[in-house]
Amino acid sequence: MENKKAQLKxxxxxxxxxALVIFFAIVALIYLTVRLNxxxxxxxxxxxxxxxxxxxxxxxIPELKWxxxxxxxxxxxxxxxxxxxxxxxxxxxxxxxxxxxxIYPKKTDKECVVGNYPNCxxxxxxxxxxxxxxxxxxxxxxxxxxxxxxxxxxxxxVYAAGKAIK
Amino acid sequence: MKNKKAFEMNFAxxxxxxxxxxxxxxxxxxxxxxxxxxxxxxxxQLGSDFETILSPVETTLEVSSSxxxxxxxxxxxxYNDCKTQGNFGVQEIGTSISSTIGEKWVKPNNPDRFFNKxxxxxxxxEGKKIFVFTERFDMxxxxxxLIFIIGxxxxxxxxxxxxxxxNEITALGIQNINxxxxxxxxxxxxxxxxxxxxxxxxxxxxxxxSVKRIAQKTVYYDDTFGNSLLFGAILAEPAVYECQLTxxxxxxxxxxxxxxxxxxxxxxxxxGSSTLQALLNSYSALALSLNNSLDIRRxxxxxxxIEEENKHLACQLF
Numbered sequence: 001m002e003n004k005k006a007q008l009k010x011x012x013x014x015x016x017x018x019a020l021v022i023f024f025a026i027v028a029l030i031y032l033t034v035r036l037n038x039x040x041x042x043x044x045x046x047x048x049x050x051x052x053x054x055x056x057x058x059x060x061i062p063e064l065k066w067x068x069x070x071x072x073x074x075x076x077x078x079x080x081x082x083x084x085x086x087x088x089x090x091x092x093x094x095x096x097x098x099x100x101x102x103i104y105p106k107k108t109d110k111e112c113v114v115g116n117y118p119n120c121x122x123x124x125x126x127x128x129x130x131x132x133x134x135x136x137x138x139x140x141x142x143x144x145x146x147x148x149x150x151x152x153x154x155x156x157x158v159y160a161a162g163k164a165i166k
Numbered sequence: 167m168k169n170k171k172a173f174e175m176n177f178a179x180x181x182x183x184x185x186x187x188x189x190x191x192x193x194x195x196x197x198x199x200x201x202x203x204x205x206x207x208x209x210x211q212l213g214s215d216f217e218t219i220l221s222p223v224e225t226t227l228e229v230s231s232s233x234x235x236x237x238x239x240x241x242x243x244x245y246n247d248c249k250t251q252g253n254f255g256v257q258e259i260g261t262s263i264s265s266t267i268g269e270k271w272v273k274p275n276n277p278d279r280f281f282n283k284x285x286x287x288x289x290x291x292e293g294k295k296i297f298v299f300t301e302r303f304d305m306x307x308x309x310x311x312l313i314f315i316i317g318x319x320x321x322x323x324x325x326x327x328x329x330x331x332x333n334e335i336t337a338l339g340i341q342n343i344n345x346x347x348x349x350x351x352x353x354x355x356x357x358x359x360x361x362x363x364x365x366x367x368x369x370x371x372x373x374x375x376s377v378k379r380i381a382q383k384t385v386y387y388d389d390t391f392g393n394s395l396l397f398g399a400i401l402a403e404p405a406v407y408e409c410q411l412t413x414x415x416x417x418x419x420x421x422x423x424x425x426x427x428x429x430x431x432x433x434x435x436x437x438g439s440s441t442l443q444a445l446l447n448s449y450s451a452l453a454l455s456l457n458n459s460l461d462i463r464r465x466x467x468x469x470x471x472i473e474e475e476n477k478h479l480a481c482q483l484f
Contacts, residue, residue, distance in 0.1 A: 010178050017185045021192075028196060039207055046214040061282070062308045062421055067482055081427040088253050088420060092281045114431070144481050146435035151481075 040165055047162030048133065051095060055137040055160050063089070066142045073153060074100060076143040079123045080112055086125070096131035097161035099124040102141055104155040118143060134161035201267060206274070212242065213261040213278050220259075220283065220298075220313060230394075232299035232338040235318075240264060243271055244291040244315065248409035253420065254281040255413030282417075284410050286314050286402035293318035299338050301394035305466060306473035307425065307484035309418045312394045312410075314401050316342045322400070323352030326362040328372070331393055359400055368400055375463065379404065386459040388466040395462070408459055415453040415465065422450035422472075425483050437481040445472050 058064060059072050063082055066073035079100055082089065102121040112120035141156035216236075245260035260277030264270050284303075295318040300311045316322070322343045324335065332345050344356065349366060352358050360366035369378045377399035378384045385404050387395035399407050426446035429438040449468045456465065476482050 006176070006178065010181060013178060013182060014185075017182075017189070021189060024189075024193070042211060043214065046211075046217075050217065060311070062310065062417075063424060065308060067484055077428050077431060078424060081424055081431060084427070085420070085424065092254060094280070144432055144435055144437055146437075 044132075044162075044165045047165065048135070049162075051160045051162035052135055054093065054095065055135065055158060058137075058158055058160070059139060066140075068142070068151065070140065070142070070153075073140040073142045074156070074158065076100065076112075076118070076123065076141045079125065080114065080117055082125060083123065093126065094163060095126050095160050096128040096163055097124075097134045097159065098126040099134075099159050100139075100141055100156055101159070102154050102156045103138075118145075128164075130164060131161040132164050134159040205263070205265060205268075205272060209260075209262050209272070209274050210276070212238070212263060213259060213274065216244070216261055217259065217278050217280075230299065230301045230334060230338060232297075232340055235295045235297050235341070237295050238263075238293075241292070241294055244287075244296070245273060245277065246285045246287050246289050246291065246315070246406060247277065248285070248406055248413065250409055250412045250416075252281075254416050255409070256281060257283045257285055257413075259283075259285065282310065284310050284312050284414060286312055286398040286406065286410060287316065288320070289403055289406060291315055291317040291320075297340055297342050299340055301397055302392065303394045303414060304391040305388075305414075305418055306391060306469040306476070307421060309414055309421060312398055314397055316340070316401065318342075321353060321356035323349070323356040323358050325349050325352065325358060325360045325366065327359075328361065331361075331396070334393060370396075370400070386462055388462045390466045390470060399459075411459050411462065412456055415456040419450040419453040422446045422453065426450070429483055432481065435481075437479075439475065439479055442472065442475045442479070442483065445475055 059066070059070075059074050064074050064078055066075040100123045107121035108119065110116060110120040110122065112118070112123045136157045136159045139156055139158050140153040142151055142153040144150075145152035241264040243262045243264070245258070245262070247258035247260070249256045249258065257280040258277040259280070260274040262271050262274060265272070297316040297318070299314050301314070303309050303312050320342060324331065324343060324345045326347055327335070327345060335343050335345050344352065346352060349358050349360065349363075357368060358366040359368040359370065361370045361372060363369075367380055370376070371378075374386075375388060376384050376386050377396070383404045385399045385407050387399045389396055395411070398410065402410065423446070426443045429443045429446070432438040433440070445468070449465075449472055452468055453465055456462070476484060
């Protein structure tokens with residue numbers, strides 16, 4: 001009789017201990033999932049911050065910098081040339097998306113290539129398949145105008161998206 | 167009859183002790199692992215934040231600029247690793263926060279990688295505060311912004327520096343760089359940088375455009391287009407300087423090709439120059455062939471020819 005009572009106690013304790021282990025494992029799992037999720041969000045936010053910072057400084061990058069003394073001017077001629085160097089510059093900017101769009105004067109909605117330039121409104125330098133949110137900043141898009149025989153600047157916007165975290 | 171009474175344990179106790187020990191062991195193991203992961207995450211977060219802080223540390227129209235000191239919540243190490251592989255080389259920046267548990271410093275396995283940043287500093291910078299300033303590097307066009315980082319314990323004393331260097335340092339207002347006219351006036355723990363004499367911690371020969379640190383390799387600079395390389399040679403370790411110079415020349419080479427293509431593209435608007443295109447193409451090949459800093463003066467000579475040619479254009483390339 002006493003032996004059976006002891007066995008029951010052992011079983012009870014074993015169940016409690018197993019329940020404890022399972023409980024702690026579940027708590028640890030939930031903690032890790034939440035932490036990992038937060039970490040992923042933090043990293044993505046950081047990538048977006050970097051993209052925004054890059055937007056602010058894009059006109060200072062030598063590959064896109066306009067010749068004259070203008071700290072918010074992008075050289076569209078250079079941007080067009082840079083398109084043909086996309087293999088060399090692959091990954092250089094650390095972005096998933098980068099494009100320039102002429103806002104004013106209104107132009108035909110067309111991607112610029114050497115054949116239709118400057119009668120187009122968009123130059124896309126980087127475009128990956130699944131880029132996230134691309135914040136924009138207003139800039140002056142400048143180029144050499146053949147008809148005027150001088151530089152010409154138009155109102156434009158630059159869009160950039162940071163690297164997506166998979 | 168001897169007393170045979172012994173410490174008796176029933177099965178329930180033995181079972182509880184064994185399982186309890188296992189649980190405690192697992193808990194400690196999990197805690198240690200979690201601390202390690204958290205530490206890595208913290209280092210990565212700091213690295214990312216540091217990168218975001220460094221992004222605005224670039225020039226636009228100005229030639230140089232300094233920024234308020236960057237402070238960290240606790241003692242931090244920044245690892246400056248430069249690699250020359252690929253089209254532009256790589257700047258790797260790792261950060262590590264000091265810890266009282268386990269190893270004091272853990273060098274991150276996955277540092278942040280940049281193709282468009284050039285850090286001139288010691289390979290490891292340590293402290294709660296760092297000083298940052300930037301200088302534009304032109305050759306002959308703008309190639310990049312060089313970022314200089316000085317740790318809070320690093321102090322430099324520039325003795326008899328040329329007037330333009332002195333003016334630049336004064337304008338930047340960097341706390342850890344002192345400008346004076348005699349080594350005797352330098353503080354005890356500072357690195358003495360001599361421009362007109364030798365036997366100091368760092369000797370600069372203005373004629374041969376060389377920088378020699380005690381017991382280290384001599385490196386060469388060129389100041390035709392500014393003093394950024396001179397600062398780089400003084401503040402960075404020779405290996406870091408040579409590596410960054412190679413990366414800068416790779417970037418300069420790519421830019422030369424872009425300018426050459428732009429010139430060819432503008433030729434349709436009667437605005438290109440075939441002479442300039444040829445000069446840019448040969449400059450691109452020359453910049454790419456840099457073996458060590460001794461070659462920089464030859465490359466700068468070519469860059470000067472490009473600058474001269476560009477000046478005569480109606481629509482200048484840069």
